[in-house]
Amino acid sequence: NRVKEFLEQFTFDSLDMVGTLEREETNWILVKDPEGGVHRVKVGNFLGRNHGKIVDMGDTFVAVVEIVSDGTKDGWVERPRTIKLSGL
Numbered sequence: 001n002r003v004k005e006f007l008e009q010f011t012f013d014s015l016d017m018v019g020t021l022e023r024e025e026t027n028w029i030l031v032k033d034p035e036g037g038v039h040r041v042k043v044g045n046f047l048g049r050n051h052g053k054i055v056d057m058g059d060t061f062v063a064v065v066e067i068v069s070d071g072t073k074d075g076w077v078e079r080p081r082t083i084k085l086s087g088l
Contacts, residue, residue: 031047041054
């Protein structure tokens with residue numbers, strides 16, 4: 001029951017991490033969408049179409065946990081994924 005965030009309209013694989021930023025004691029991840037826009041996100045934000053929540057970050061990665069169907073009628077599982085810094 002929450003409003004979807006902007007980066008949830010894109011597939012996970014279409015997003016690229018392009019850097020990090022520290023501003024006012026908050027660490028941000030810079031994520032580029034497939035249309036060329038760059039967005040600031042942090043731990044707790046969502047991205048991708050499968051309810052991907054950012055759970056950790058570092059200078060070269062962002063860790064996300066998605067909620068995806070396990071193939072059964074009512075089954076869902078958490079799937080960890082990572083976006084690595086582009087150019088590494």
